[in-house]
Amino acid sequence: MAFVIRRLAFYLVAVFVAITFNFLIPRLMPGDPVDAMFAAAGGRMPPETIAAYREMLGFVDAPLWQQYLQYLRSVLMLDLGPSIMMFPTPVTTVLAGTLPWTVLLAGAATVLAIGIGCGFGLYAAYHRGGRVDRFAPVIWQFAASMPQAVTALAMFFIFALTLGWFPLGFGFNPNLRPGWSLDFVASVVMHAVLPLLTLLISMIATWVFTMRNAMVNVLGEDYIAMARAKGLPTNRIMRRYAARNAILPVVTAASMALGFAVAGQVFVETVFNYPGIGQLIVRAVAARDYPLMQACFLLIVLGVLAANFIADMLYVWLDPRLRS
Amino acid sequence: MRPKTRPHFILTATCAALLTGPALAQTPAQGGTLTVPIIAPTLTDDFNPFSNAQEDMVRGTMFEPLWVHNVMTREVEFRLAEGFDYADDLTSMTIRLKDGLTWSDGEVLDAEDVAFSLALGQTDAALDKSGKWSDGLIAGVAVVDPLTVRINMSRPDSTLDWYLEPAFIVPQHIWADVEDKLTFRNPNPVGSGPITEVVSAQSNQIEICRNPNYYRAAEGLPFLDCIRFRQYSDNSQIQPALMAGEIDWGANFIADIDRTFVARDPENHRYWYPPNDLINLYVNTARAPFDNADVRRAMSMAMDREAIVDLAGYGYPTVATRATGLGDYFEAWLNDDLDAEFESLLTYDPDAANALLDQAGYLDSNGDGRRELPDGTPIGFDIHVVNGWTDWIQSAQIIAENLADIGITAQVRSVDWSVYDAALKEGTYDASMSWSLAAVDPIQTYNDYYHPDRVGQSWHAGHGMASDDLGALIDAYGQTTDEAERRDILDRLMTFTGENLPFIPLFSNPTWYQYNSTRIGGWPTAEDPFVQPVFYSAGRKLIAFERLYQK
Numbered sequence: 001m002a003f004v005i006r007r008l009a010f011y012l013v014a015v016f017v018a019i020t021f022n023f024l025i026p027r028l029m030p031g032d033p034v035d036a037m038f039a040a041a042g043g044r045m046p047p048e049t050i051a052a053y054r055e056m057l058g059f060v061d062a063p064l065w066q067q068y069l070q071y072l073r074s075v076l077m078l079d080l081g082p083s084i085m086m087f088p089t090p091v092t093t094v095l096a097g098t099l100p101w102t103v104l105l106a107g108a109a110t111v112l113a114i115g116i117g118c119g120f121g122l123y124a125a126y127h128r129g130g131r132v133d134r135f136a137p138v139i140w141q142f143a144a145s146m147p148q149a150v151t152a153l154a155m156f157f158i159f160a161l162t163l164g165w166f167p168l169g170f171g172f173n174p175n176l177r178p179g180w181s182l183d184f185v186a187s188v189v190m191h192a193v194l195p196l197l198t199l200l201i202s203m204i205a206t207w208v209f210t211m212r213n214a215m216v217n218v219l220g221e222d223y224i225a226m227a228r229a230k231g232l233p234t235n236r237i238m239r240r241y242a243a244r245n246a247i248l249p250v251v252t253a254a255s256m257a258l259g260f261a262v263a264g265q266v267f268v269e270t271v272f273n274y275p276g277i278g279q280l281i282v283r284a285v286a287a288r289d290y291p292l293m294q295a296c297f298l299l300i301v302l303g304v305l306a307a308n309f310i311a312d313m314l315y316v317w318l319d320p321r322l323r324s
Numbered sequence: 325m326r327p328k329t330r331p332h333f334i335l336t337a338t339c340a341a342l343l344t345g346p347a348l349a350q351t352p353a354q355g356g357t358l359t360v361p362i363i364a365p366t367l368t369d370d371f372n373p374f375s376n377a378q379e380d381m382v383r384g385t386m387f388e389p390l391w392v393h394n395v396m397t398r399e400v401e402f403r404l405a406e407g408f409d410y411a412d413d414l415t416s417m418t419i420r421l422k423d424g425l426t427w428s429d430g431e432v433l434d435a436e437d438v439a440f441s442l443a444l445g446q447t448d449a450a451l452d453k454s455g456k457w458s459d460g461l462i463a464g465v466a467v468v469d470p471l472t473v474r475i476n477m478s479r480p481d482s483t484l485d486w487y488l489e490p491a492f493i494v495p496q497h498i499w500a501d502v503e504d505k506l507t508f509r510n511p512n513p514v515g516s517g518p519i520t521e522v523v524s525a526q527s528n529q530i531e532i533c534r535n536p537n538y539y540r541a542a543e544g545l546p547f548l549d550c551i552r553f554r555q556y557s558d559n560s561q562i563q564p565a566l567m568a569g570e571i572d573w574g575a576n577f578i579a580d581i582d583r584t585f586v587a588r589d590p591e592n593h594r595y596w597y598p599p600n601d602l603i604n605l606y607v608n609t610a611r612a613p614f615d616n617a618d619v620r621r622a623m624s625m626a627m628d629r630e631a632i633v634d635l636a637g638y639g640y641p642t643v644a645t646r647a648t649g650l651g652d653y654f655e656a657w658l659n660d661d662l663d664a665e666f667e668s669l670l671t672y673d674p675d676a677a678n679a680l681l682d683q684a685g686y687l688d689s690n691g692d693g694r695r696e697l698p699d700g701t702p703i704g705f706d707i708h709v710v711n712g713w714t715d716w717i718q719s720a721q722i723i724a725e726n727l728a729d730i731g732i733t734a735q736v737r738s739v740d741w742s743v744y745d746a747a748l749k750e751g752t753y754d755a756s757m758s759w760s761l762a763a764v765d766p767i768q769t770y771n772d773y774y775h776p777d778r779v780g781q782s783w784h785a786g787h788g789m790a791s792d793d794l795g796a797l798i799d800a801y802g803q804t805t806d807e808a809e810r811r812d813i814l815d816r817l818m819t820f821t822g823e824n825l826p827f828i829p830l831f832s833n834p835t836w837y838q839y840n841s842t843r844i845g846g847w848p849t850a851e852d853p854f855v856q857p858v859f860y861s862a863g864r865k866l867i868a869f870e871r872l873y874q875k
Contacts, residue, residue: 052449087376088507089368097366097527161564168564174529174554273561275366275527283365283557 003322007312011305018301023071026290027064075298081291085283091295094280099299101171102269102276105192106261109199114254116200117207124208125215125246126238137208144205148264152198152271159194160272166194169273195268203257210253214246221245248318255311262300356874357531357550358844360573360859361562367555369525371513373492374444374451374506381530381553384862385869386515387492390419390438391485392863393764396598396853398656400485401867404433404493404516414480414803421471427495428513428520428535434470440496442475442488450506454487483802486764489863518546518870528555540870547873548844566593566838574838575859580638585838592842596850596857597834599642601762602651602769603716604827605707605723606748607755609788613703613732614754617824618684622677624669624828626730627723633831636718644829645670648818649773651832654766659815666822670829677730688731695731705754706737710744716757719830751779751786758783759833767801767810770817773826774798789826846871 062070074080080091120140124133143151160166172178172187218224219242227237265278273279277296284292316322362378370377373387390405406420425433442465445452456462463478475484495514502508513520520535533550535541556562559576566574566585578585578595586593607614607623614620629643642652647666650658668676681687686695686703696702707720720736727734734755739747747753761772761784772778774794778785794817801813837857839847848857848868855867 082507085365085376086368086370088509089370089377093368094366156564161568164568168568168570169556169561170528172528174526174552177524178526270557273555273557279557280365 003316004313007309011309014305015302018305019072019075019298020068022294022297022301023068026288026293027067071294080295083284083292084289085287085292091291094292095277095295095299098275098277098280101274102262102265102278105195105199105268105274105276106258106265108192109196109203110254110257110261112196113200113203114207114250114257117204118211118250120204120208121211121213122215122238122243125212125219126234128216133212137205137212140205140208143201144203146202148198148202149267149271151201152195152268155194155198156271167191171275191272191274195265195272195274198268198271199265206253206257207250210250211246214249215242218242218246244318248315251311251314251318255307255314256304258303258307262303351544352547352846352873354544354547354549356548356844357552358548358573358869358872359552359554359571361556361565361571361576362553363558363562363576364555365557366527367525367530367553368527369509369511369522369530371510371522372506372508373494374453375508378530378553380860380865381532382513382515383490383492384517384864384866385519385551386513386517386532387494387862388515388517388866389489389492389863391489392867393486393489394855394864394867395653395656395762395764396856401863403863403866404438408485410482410484410805414482414805415477417475417477417484418468419473419475421473422539423471425516425539426537428515428537429495430537431495431497431514433493433495433516433539435467435473436470437496438473438493439465439467440500441493442473442491444494444499444505445491448505453490453492454484456484456487480803482805483765483767486768489764492862517866519551523550529553545870547846548869551869566840569840569842572840572844573859575836575857576838577836578838581838589840589842592840593838594841594847594849595838596848597640597837598850598853598856599652599655599832600835600856600858601653601759601833602644602649603641603719603757603759603830603833604649604784605755605830606753606758606784606787606827608751608753608786609826610751611754612697612701613686616684616686618680619686620825620828621669622680622684622730623727623732624825625671625673625680626677626726626732627828627830628672628726629670629831630672632719632722636715636722637831637834638715640834641831642834644831647822647825647829649760649821649827649829650766650769650818651760651762651829653762653832654769657766657814659818662815662818662822669822669825674726674729681730681732693731694733702733704733704735706735708744708747708753708756709736709738710741711738713738720757723830745783748783748786749780751788753786757830760784766814767798767817770794770814771798773821774817784827787826789824794820841875843875844872845875846873 078092082088083091083094086094117140120132120136124130124136127133156168160168167173167190171191172184173191176184176187178184224237224241227241262277265274265276266282268274269276269279270282277299280292281296283289284296362380364378368377371382371386373379373383388403391403391408392401394401402422404421404425406422408417408419410417419438421433421435421438427433445454445457446462449458452458454462461477461479461481461484463476466474466476468474477484493516498514499505513522515535516539518535518538518540519532521533523531523533525531530553531550532553534546538545554565554571556565559578562571562574562576563578563584565571566578567588581595586595605623607620609615609620624647633639633641633643644651645667646658646663647669648659648663681695685698688695689700690696694702707723709716709720717736717738724734724736744756748756748758761769763769772782772784774790775785775798776790776792776795779790780786797813797816801810804810835856835858841847848855848871854871855864857868858864
């Protein structure tokens with residue numbers, strides 16, 4: 001219990017530090033978002049109008065500590081202000097519309113990658129020197145070493161633009177109404193195929209290696225030799241003795257992967273115009289949309305911390321030594 | 325005094341008929357949907373013409389302007405207004421509305437609505453789309469009778485009509501009760517334009533269909549039923565969408581367009597890139613060596629504009645051939661005699677440039693191949709370009725190479741937008757590439773170049789040549805309606821620019837415009853340039869939209 005409380009206290013401090021950096025970093029960047037916003041107006045806009053916008057959006061020359069207190073309060077109240085790019089839409093509305101898509105894509109990709117990757121890893125480790133062990137890791141590693149942007153563009157060019165098998169972009173066909181109809185669900189699936197494949201190609205290798213190496217280590221342990229000597233069935237040794245211990249490093253890696261999944265989707269979402277947070281971050285940074293940027297980064301930080309916390313708890317459950 | 329519009333409907337019908345071929349003077353049938361791209365991270369159901377959410381979607385389609393200045397024809401095309409007159413002393417303007425105007429909810433649109441909409445800017449600078457409350461020109465708005473509005477001005481001015489175009493007319497019976505007009509999402513929009521009824525609104529597409537009470541419905545307008553606005557995050561997504569026929573109207577840069585877009589269906593995949601704003605190399609005439617006009621002239625003559633346009637601009641821009649500060653966009657106003665006088669300044673001739681520099685005393689005294697100032701300091705400066713604006717970065721690189729040929733050392737410096745922006749506004753640059761204003765009238769462009777009021781405010785007056793004399797000359801233009809007098813002022817400004825060359829014209833940006841005529845006909849083309857085909861101008865988009873029809 002003491003361990004859990006210590007960890008909780010640590011995460012609270014980490015969240016506070018993250019929020020503070022989140023506040024400071026955009027303000028240390030040069031330039032003013034309101035100027036960027038009206039770049040297209042070609043200087044025709046009178047300075048009074050620009051000043052009016054600046055005041056309305058909260059870019060006033062208050063001392064930094066006042067702005068900071070204001071920011072802390074708004075974070076606690078979950079009132080993150082209006083987005084500048086999409087003024088006056090509140091940041092929370094924008095995020096509510098994009099977060100589910102990212103969670104869907106990142107979640108599906110991470111779970112599938114772990115499942116497929118660990119499967120390969122497990123098989124390769126148990127059949128060391130076999131065909132799978134010799135080729136699978138190499139092939140996956142080769143696929144993963146291509147930059148994700150290149151993979152995404154290649155997928156896009158071949159399967160969407162040239163062959164026309166899959167749509168060019170969006171999370172679903174714009175001419176359909178969202179709902180639980182068969183058409184709509186099928187459309188969502190069709191639109192997710194290429195982004196998902198791209199993500200999988202770049203992710204699976206990690207899990208093949210993590211699982212294979214962890215398994216190979218564990219399989220060399222004395223208690224496995226003991227189990228074999230006792231004549232236990234192979235299947236039982238694999239699953240009850242070896243896999244359970246080999247899974248510990250996988251849990252750590254998985255928690256990190258889930259937390260960073262959002263950031264890892266930037267290229268894929270941009271290429272396939274997938275309506276998620278990854279591409280939103282890029283646009284927000286380009287437009288200097290401070291409120292939106294801060295909200296996105298806050299979300300990522302909280303995601304990473306939450307995933308780490310879950311991993312900590314899983315460790316307590318998986319590893320009895322931590323409980324004492 | 326003001327050019328009258330042609331009877332718009334007859335023109336529409338004949339034009340459409342000409343394009344459809346043998347069907348003589350037949351009005352196209354109604355029906356069909358136009359699909360256009362909107363660049364936004366996501367679409368929201370916000371139909372407020374004053375907010376930034378998706379102004380391109382509602383301005384000009386749902387909310388109409390009073391009139392549209394058609395730069396292509398140099399005419400005013402009247403929309404809600406039937407006409408306007410300035411008082412003889414130019415201190416007021418009377419706007420006459422068309423009879424029988426209605427809102428999409430069936431209410432009558434009258435002078436009260438117009439006065440209400442124009443007065444919004446008086447109390448809230450952010451609603452002042454004309455900018456003329458903020459600068460003190462408009463003193464008040466009064467309703468004369470249900471079809472007449474008078475705007476009183478604090479000083480004589482004959483140019484107010486240019487600035488009223490982006491002032492949108494909204495229904496008083498809805499907006500009067502809205503407390504915060506900037507953040508109002510206007511969920512059940514009522515407008516006066518051809519399309520007002522929101523059929524579906526989701527994050528990747530918003531479909532808006534015909535106004536049941538459109539005041540031009542009797543003429544059969546609009547021909548099309550609906551517009552679908554599709555969300556794309558950037559240009560690079562619009563290119564494949566155009567190639568695949570997902571959208572009908574593109575307004576963005578498309579790489580290698582002849583091969584990637586036109587070649588797929590030469591019959592229907594078309595583009596037309598009429599000239600837009602003029603791009604100049606602005607130099608800081610307060611600093612050496614730019615304080616010497618001969619250096620500026622020599623630099624201009626050393627530039628190979630054809631190469632810049634072909635290599636950096638894929639051949640789409642139009643080479644600048646006039647030293648008078650105006651590009652082909654203002655073709656209707658240009659003075660060919662004056663332009664001929666300064667033509668040599670924009671003709672690529674490095675030998676002449678070298679000779680001019682030698683003569684002016686900028687020599688290479690130490691023999692390192694680079695010229696020095698007369699006092700012996702080597703010449704060297706940065707050319708500012710914004711990070712990531714690849715075509716401009718390449719242009720600046722070619723310029724630097726051209727300058728190296730005449731012994732002048734310049735480095736291309738790609739900087740963050742904020743640095744570029746601040747340096748241009750504050751005049752703290754050596755040299756910087758930037759555009760010029762493509763407005764209703766060339767005097768607005770000159771105003772942006774030379775008026776002392778614009779120094780520190782605009783990007784283009786920081787070159788150090790703005791003066792009170794020029795400002796007074798520019799102001800005089802707005803205080804007369806006499807064409808000859810205006811012509812004279814423009815000529816003097818052109819001459820001043822040609823003689824002094826405070827900035828170096830490079831090329832005219834193209835107006836990005838691609839269309840797919842598979843489903844939709846009636847597009848503006850080089851052969852039938854009835855309007856400048858820009859999507860971001862509410863009025864010009866409106867004129868184009870009302871010609872389009874389903875094939």
